[in-house]
Amino acid sequence: MAEPMGFFTDPTVCIGCKACEVACKQWNQLPALDDKRSTLSGDSYDNTRKLDGTHWRHVKFVEQFSDDRRDGRWTMLSDVCKHCVNAACLEVCPTNAIIRTEFDTVVIQSDTCNGCKACIGACPFGVIDINPVSNTAQKCTLCYDRLQVGMEPACSQACPTDSIVFGPIWQLRQRAGRRVEQLQAAGETRARLYGADDTMLGGLNAFFLLVDKPEVYGLPPDPKMPSRNLQPGGWLTALGALVVGLVSLFNFRERGAREGKDD
Structure with a gap:
């Protein structure tokens, strides 16, 4: 397996240019903005609104001001799939x-996806959605096709301030x-x-x-795996109920067969 690769994103140097969004769309041949997203959302200078099946990078505009509006801070954050x-x-x-993948990233294979949307509900970050063109779930692949030939992902390569940095995870952490x-x-x-x-999430x-x-950036403070939301031992209870049901059905059929013979 290759070395785990990923992104380190530093919003303190992001200028909100959206070059990452454009590069992502161009490389992955994602559809351009529809009529709804061709105008500003009303949430600062955001027009792409959120991550979904056709927007794999989303620059969030976070504005914070004091009550008297004299002091403020404007932070931009380029959000993406976390590849947990x-x-x-x-x-x-x-x-x-x-x-x-061999780079420890998470990729959806469209030719195998049946569009059931289970992954959409399971993702604690709201990253995945259906691409209306393919009718399958899609999200960032961390430019898997580029990684396979030794290239850098399109978004980080396009970032002019190194707000998005790509590399081996251990180096990024340092x-x-x-x-x-x-x-x-x-x-x-x-x-x-x-x-x-x-x-x-590991x-x-x-x-x-x-x-x-x-929460200020729209990120969950403590994301969980879906299995951890179940009650302790819940799957054992369900399994026990299934076994009891199967045994009851078997006994019922056996009793019916015996009564048929007696007649």
């Missing part, structure tokens, strides 16, 4: 359309750690990493530097 080490979408897929220390030394005490270690292969709570 423990991926909820992969766990629930009934057709094995979702695979883990770089991210140094950046957090730099920001904290400069007075940004809230600087922290999101998903850089294995405490969050680790995110696309992790972020944040300077506020995750």
Whole structure:
């Protein structure tokens, strides 16, 4: 297996140019904006609104102002699939359309997807959606086709400020750690990493530097695998009920057969 690869995204140097969105669409031949998304959403300068089956990169515009509007901060964050080490979408897929690649990334194979949408509900980050052209679930592939030939993903290559950095996960973690220390030394005490270690879904292969709570960026503070939302022992209870039902059915059929013979 190749070395695990991924993204480190630092919103403190993002300028909101959306070059990553454009590069992603161009390389992956995704449809351009429809009529609904050709205008601003009303949420700052955002027109693409969210990640879905045709938008695999989404630049979020986060505006924060004091009550008197004199002080404010404007942060942009380029969001993407997290390529979780423990991926909820992969766990629930009934057709094995979702695979883990040799780069430890998560890819949906459209030719195997049946469009059941199980992965959409399972993803704690709201990343996946149906592509209306293919009628299959789609999301960022971390440019798997480019990685296979030694190329950098289109979005990070297009980023003019290195807000999106691509590379081996261990190198990205080192770089991210140094950046957090730099920001904290400069007075940004809230600087922290999101998903850089294995405490969050085994680790995110696309992790972020944040300077506020995750909710401010539209990120869940404690994402969970779908199986962890079940009651302890719930699957054992269901299995027991199934066994009891099968035994009852077998006994009923046996009793009916015996009564038929007696007649």
